[in-house]
Amino acid sequence: MSFTQQLRDENQDIFQAIFNHPFVDGIGKKDVPNESIAHYIKADFEYLNAFMRIYGIALSKSNKREDIRFFGEQIQFVLNSESHPHHNFCDYIGVGYEELQGHPLPPTADHYIKHMMYHAQIGSLAETIGALLPCPWTYLEIGYALMNKYKPEKHHPFYPWISFYADERFGKIVMEMRNRLDEFAENTSRDEQKKIKEAFRKSCQLELAFWEMAYTCEDWPMKELVIGR
Ligand SMILES: Cc1ncc(CN)c(N)n1
Numbered sequence: 001m002s003f004t005q006q007l008r009d010e011n012q013d014i015f016q017a018i019f020n021h022p023f024v025d026g027i028g029k030k031d032v033p034n035e036s037i038a039h040y041i042k043a044d045f046e047y048l049n050a051f052m053r054i055y056g057i058a059l060s061k062s063n064k065r066e067d068i069r070f071f072g073e074q075i076q077f078v079l080n081s082e083s084h085p086h087h088n089f090c091d092y093i094g095v096g097y098e099e100l101q102g103h104p105l106p107p108t109a110d111h112y113i114k115h116m117m118y119h120a121q122i123g124s125l126a127e128t129i130g131a132l133l134p135c136p137w138t139y140l141e142i143g144y145a146l147m148n149k150y151k152p153e154k155h156h157p158f159y160p161w162i163s164f165y166a167d168e169r170f171g172k173i174v175m176e177m178r179n180r181l182d183e184f185a186e187n188t189s190r191d192e193q194k195k196i197k198e199a200f201r202k203s204c205q206l207e208l209a210f211w212e213m214a215y216t217c218e219d220w221p222m223k224e225l226v227i228g229r
Pocket residue numbers: 044047048082134135136139207210
């Protein structure tokens with residue numbers, strides 16, 4: 001069994017909890033509160049900014065030109081294409097995308113990006129990929145799970161969001177990241193593999209926590225006092 005298949009199997013509990021989460025399942029059921037969608041977009045816009053910066057760190061750790069090309073293309077993909085699912089959510093709630101940009105990250109999203117940044121700053125390229133991979137991988141599987149369960153037609157309000165992630169192009173990104181991680185993991189020590197596994201699991205946990213953060217509109221305590229200082 002490949003290293004990344006092992007990661008997937010070991011984290012089946014969290015993947016399943018993500019598919020069952022009321023925000024995620026609500027996308028298929030067309031039942032997500034507007035405030036939760038707005039909260040998600042505010043956090044996710046900044047999360048994706050951070051994600052591109054971390055791809056930049058992965059690029060700077062790359063020795064092979066193929067890897068440099070891959071991470072460079074992923075930055076372009078997030079920048080130019082991942083705004084489409086965001087627009088779908090904004091159109092649904094009738095709020096302009098610009099209004100939801102530039103907001104401070106809620107605690108869980110803040111923790112998630114710092115977790116990935118930590119592994120990117122102090123770890124190997126393999127450890128960095130381990131921390132990044134749950135982001136595209138869980139969304140790819142969410143897309144497939146919602147397609148299979150709800151079989152949405154084009155008039156479904158979230159059809160653009162679901163079909164964006166349940167897509168071959170997105171699947172290829174996940175596969176390319178998995179192949180890289182499998183290759184690195186083959187040539188690495190047990191200790192290093194343990195670090196990759198820990199980084200991967202925590203990112204899976206934070207993916208689940210991110211949906212809960214958006215659903216419950218999680219925010220900092222005493223926010224006004226801290227910002228007003
Ligand atoms: C938190 C999060 N995780 C994953 C994705 C999909 N790239 C996203 N947009 N946001």
